[in-house]
Amino acid sequence: MERLNYWQFPGFENIYLEDSYVLSINDKTSIQILLEAVLTENHSLYTQPLPEEQYCYRRMSLNFPYPQTYDLVLNNISPIADPDGSVDYGNIDEFFSADGKYYLRGEWGELTIVSDPPLLFDVENYLIVKNGDNFIEINKEKISIFEWKRERKGVITLVYENTSGSPLSVQIQAEQDPEGFAAVLGYMGEIERGYTTELTGGDLTFDKLKQYYAANLNQENVQAFSVKYPSSTGDKYLISAITS
Known part of the structure; x- marks a missing residue:
């Protein structure tokens, strides 16, 4: 099946994700990724970059409505502290669709998901x-x-x-x-009362999964956590540690 890059998706034409920042990932309603997104000059919300910044940034939410299946791998990385006191988990290096699935990859981890077409919207x-x-x-x-x-x-x-x-x-x-x-x-x-995966009811991070699901694991040996929905064992989720 043909590979489509994210800028070919409706609504994503004037976004540059490679220099956007992942602020959080959560499962409150489907899978949502909060971004500090780079807008190109053709975007309707574009404004001149602030004096100390190279790009026009705007807080956006990347949503995958009604997921049928997903495999989320969260790497054991420390969030990056920004000068304003906020933190981020790096960029999205790749985002594309192929074989009926959507694929996202970055330093934070990777997501493979089957869902309705992704939506990107302003959170202001x-x-x-x-x-x-x-x-x-x-x-x-x-x-x-x-x-x-x-x-x-x-x-x-x-x-x-x-x-x-x-x-x-x-x-x-x-x-x-x-x-x-x-x-x-x-x-x-x-x-609306939308679909919810209800895994944590909030942010999905390596530390949160360790706290709630693997408190006794030695963090030094765990490189990432994998979350599969639904699991192949009949449970709603399969959470496993990826060790060195």
Whole structure:
């Protein structure tokens, strides 16, 4: 099967992941990877880089909705401390699809997953969507109605209040505004009761897996933890240590 790189996925055309940073991985609703993402100049949210930075960074969430199977390997690495006090786990070196699966790899580990197409959306409190030839900013807290007609899967209608309190509506079409459509779809997943793997109910890290599932292992001999969903033994998960 043909290999597709991430920039060929809808909504990922104007993102550069090789210099983006992985901030966390969690399983709260499906598999979510929080990123400090590099936006290219053609992205609707692009702004001039800060004086001390080379790129325009924006916090984004990479989601894999409704996973059928996944194999997540988390390497035994220490998070990298940044000058602002935050930490990250390095970059995404590869992200592509082949043989009906998605593959991500980096210093942090690797993920092989079968799921619905991945979504990338802004985690700030606003959605940026296309309205005619212009882009508009919608406060998530002012959205009152979502309408996604099944016969038109590529169109979502939002009803929201503007700054003066007047109700407005806008249609977001996947073909015309793939980034806005992905953002709205991702937000719909946030507020609905979505699929959850419930492994830890939060961040997936090497240290957390060691704490909850392998407290008696000698950390010096463990290079990584592997999490397989579902397991081949009938359990929901199979968690194993990869030793040197």
